[in-house]
Amino acid sequence: MKIDYLKNHKNMIPILAKWNYSEWGHKTKLDLQDIEKKYEQTALTKQIPSTFVALINRTIVGMASLLAHDCKAEPTLTPWLAALYVDKDYRKQGIGKALVQKALSEAKKLNISILYLQTEEKNLNFYQELGWKMYKKTIWQKEEIIIMSFTIF
Ligand SMILES: CC(C)(COP(=O)(O)OP(=O)(O)OC[C@H]1O[C@@H](n2cnc3c(N)ncnc32)[C@H](O)[C@@H]1OP(=O)(O)O)[C@@H](O)C(=O)NCCC(=O)NCCS
Numbered sequence: 001m002k003i004d005y006l007k008n009h010k011n012m013i014p015i016l017a018k019w020n021y022s023e024w025g026h027k028t029k030l031d032l033q034d035i036e037k038k039y040e041q042t043a044l045t046k047q048i049p050s051t052f053v054a055l056i057n058r059t060i061v062g063m064a065s066l067l068a069h070d071c072k073a074e075p076t077l078t079p080w081l082a083a084l085y086v087d088k089d090y091r092k093q094g095i096g097k098a099l100v101q102k103a104l105s106e107a108k109k110l111n112i113s114i115l116y117l118q119t120e121e122k123n124l125n126f127y128q129e130l131g132w133k134m135y136k137k138t139i140w141q142k143e144e145i146i147i148m149s150f151t152i153f
Contacts, residue, residue, distance in 0.1 A: 006051035062086040064099040073140035081117040
């Protein structure tokens with residue numbers, strides 16, 4: 001498995017958009033075309049925003065993004081680890097963990113001292129085991145959001 005910038009695999013954007021839409025479309029209210037456009041804009045390297053993809057041979061198996069903003073409830077916090085996703089057939093093999101670690105190491109290279117993410121209760125253990133701390137719980141549009149932070153330095 002290797003992790004590379006989406007910029008080097010832009011033909012895969014429709015797959016990322018489909019994953020994003022299926023997992024978060026009901027919340028973001030964006031359609032597939034809008035999501036594809038967003039991925040076009042984050043197909044950059046060594047900066048915020050950027051998106052990474054996990055690959056096994058030539059198959060894309062996961063994704064994660066570093067974004068300036070990813071939480072309407074907390075517009076002053078920045079930057080964010082966003083849209084972490086591993087294909088269902090490839091979960092529980094350490095790919096999610098590798099994507100989180102890649103995002104953290106990239107953030108460190110960019111001199112970012114704290115990274116944030118928003119998640120739900122079901123993923124709390126996953127992130128806590130990777131060293132993320134609970135930052136706050138908040139309510140946005142009647143749903144509870146958990147915000148976590150990782151202090152890089
Ligand atoms: C959350 C998500 C990214 C995790 O991806 P993953 O690749 O399965 O994660 P990992 O394999 O690195 O770790 C997940 C679990 O598998 C375990 N694991 C890791 N390697 C393993 C292996 N070789 N064999 C068995 N289990 C393993 C980890 O210990 C971890 O355990 P936990 O479930 O008790 O926390 C994935 O479930 C996903 O895409 N979910 C839907 C989208 C989502 O919720 N994203 C997060 C938004 S904040």
